[in-house]
Amino acid sequence: MSGENYKYTLLLSSLPVHPTELFETRQPPISRIQLDKRLALLDNEDADDLARIEALLHWSKMKELDDEAVVKQGMVMWRAIRNPFLKDIVMWRLELRTILTALRRRRDGESLTLGAPFDGFGERLRFIKKHWRESAFGMDALLPWVRQASELIEQDRPLELERLILELIWRHYQRVGQGHYFDFPAVVIYVLKWDVINRWTHYDKEQAVLRFDELVSAGLDGVSIEFG
């Protein structure tokens, strides 16, 4: 009656509530250090599941591997997640990434035939290959955002694409989070939403220029250019 559904009442009540609108947010409602302290209240099995989910969905926790290895390793981790509801959430996000990858590869001039290798997540890989020439891979009715994303990629508008995708992810988490208030899925959705906010609020033009300069300097280290 109050078991699993209210398992993490203390933990979730101790976390500040996420804002309704993602793009109005200026900073995450709680620091990662504080969040990790609160997440120490998770039991071991749930903590392992959360670590798996974050490892699958967080770019910074992914290792540099080729597509085949990423998919193979990802599927092993995905199967290890115990909760089917959470598996669906993770697969939804991985599938979204696969579709974006396909759109970018097509923009770069790749042409996939049915027999060609194409590594990705989800059940739409064959469908994507079959409808490779169609702007939204024939998924207009099912996934209306694919056409928008395709147009933004073709027009080389990465910021608008990022906003579209983050908004899509945010709305999806809000929708699937309905009915989960104090259980483990609610904790996972909270952390995933935190990751989205963190990603959005860390986009900083000045910081990006500084980072770019650092990378250029590192790349040119030891190289002398003489003018005139």
Added chain:
Amino acid sequence: MAEVLVILGWIGLYAPMALGAIGSIIGCAVAGQAAIGAMLDTETGHGRYVGVSAMPSSQVIYGIVVMFTLNRPITEANASGIFAVGVLAGFALMFSAIYQGQCCASAIHASKAKPEIFGLSVAPAAIVEGFAVFAFIFALVISGGIPQS
């Protein structure tokens, strides 16, 4: 058969108290955890969180009163009536306490983010309390019809 009836009578006599206590334990524990969590995230208003988290404790008091109202020498004549009223009133009190605790936890969680809705957020818990009061009052009323011996 007579012995079984007497056993059922004793179960019915203690059921409102025991089931009400179980409900209050679960309800107060859930709401109490929400209150403690909210204290970690807020600087003020801690007293009212604790106050709201204690709301599901009323069911055990109703259970005690129903138990004393039903209390009489258990006989074949009154055992079945005591069993029916006691057990059903007990379950009503237990479920109301559990779900009231969940309402209280949600109220604490919501009012932590929007303190101005505190009063309104407690309304669902108060409505649940109302149903517990119905179960309590009508258990008292109907127990008047159970033979004293």
